[in-house]
Amino acid sequence: MFKLLKKDATIKWTNECQEAFDKIKEYLSYPPVLIPPEPGRPLLLYLTVLENSFGCVLGQHDVSGKREHAIYYRIKKFKNYEIKRGSKLVEVVSENYNAWKIFFDGAVNAKGVGIKATLISPASQHFPTIANLRFFFTNNTTEYKACIMGMNMAIDLDVQELLILGDSNLIIRQDQGEWETRDIKLIP
Numbered sequence: 001m002f003k004l005l006k007k008d009a010t011i012k013w014t015n016e017c018q019e020a021f022d023k024i025k026e027y028l029s030y031p032p033v034l035i036p037p038e039p040g041r042p043l044l045l046y047l048t049v050l051e052n053s054f055g056c057v058l059g060q061h062d063v064s065g066k067r068e069h070a071i072y073y074r075i076k077k078f079k080n081y082e083i084k085r086g087s088k089l090v091e092v093v094s095e096n097y098n099a100w101k102i103f104f105d106g107a108v109n110a111k112g113v114g115i116k117a118t119l120i121s122p123a124s125q126h127f128p129t130i131a132n133l134r135f136f137f138t139n140n141t142t143e144y145k146a147c148i149m150g151m152n153m154a155i156d157l158d159v160q161e162l163l164i165l166g167d168s169n170l171i172i173r174q175d176q177g178e179w180e181t182r183d184i185k186l187i188p
Contacts, residue, residue: 035060035069044068053077076167098122099161102150106142106168113137117150119157127153143168 037043037060044059058072104117113133120126129149137145147166154162173179 033070034073035071037071043071099163100154100157100159101163101165102147102154104143104146104150104164104166104171106137106139106144106146108137108139108142113142115142115146115149117146117153119150119153119159127157129153140168140170143171147171 041060044061045056046059047056048054053076055075056073057070059068059070061068099122101120102117103120104115106115107113113136114130115133116128116130118126118128131145131149133142133145143166147164147168151162151164170179174181
């Protein structure tokens with residue numbers, strides 16, 4: 001099939017071309033659909049991390065236990081500053097940092113606005129939470145909302161020491177006091 005894409009290729013539709021076309025058509029006819037998670041059923045996380053990007057799919061088996069369904073996916077190409085910050089972060093976290101940790105993220109797209117945060121205890125217990133926001137927000141605001149949601153969970157559990165981890169350089173720098181918050185709506 002790729003032979004047909006060449007500039008001066010003569011077009012001769014063969015059985016091999018038809019078979020390849022039918023396979024592509026079949027695949028595109030049944031795209032993966034994201035479904036909400038079912039409580040009480042284990043989650044499956046597939047994660048690929050490369051030097052300058054990562055991808056992940058969160059899934060769950062259906063009732064029969066034979067077929068997996070995607071719940072969430074994310075693909076991200078790191079910017080240069082994220083690569084540098086990420087390598088420092090791996091060093092810090094890998095030093096058996098014996099404190100509570102929080103991972104947060106926010107997302108804005110055509111379907112809406114969502115936030116998530118996962119609080120992790122020193123004993124590696126995970127406390128995930130997600131929320132859909134009813135109003136449109138900017139990417140930075142959703143990151144703030146996600147971070148605040150996670151920090152509120154930590155406060156509710158009387159956490160005394162917390163390592164905050166996220167993919168927003170702006171939020172991390174402001175939490176560390178290196179940058180100031182200028183938008184009045186974002187000041188706690």
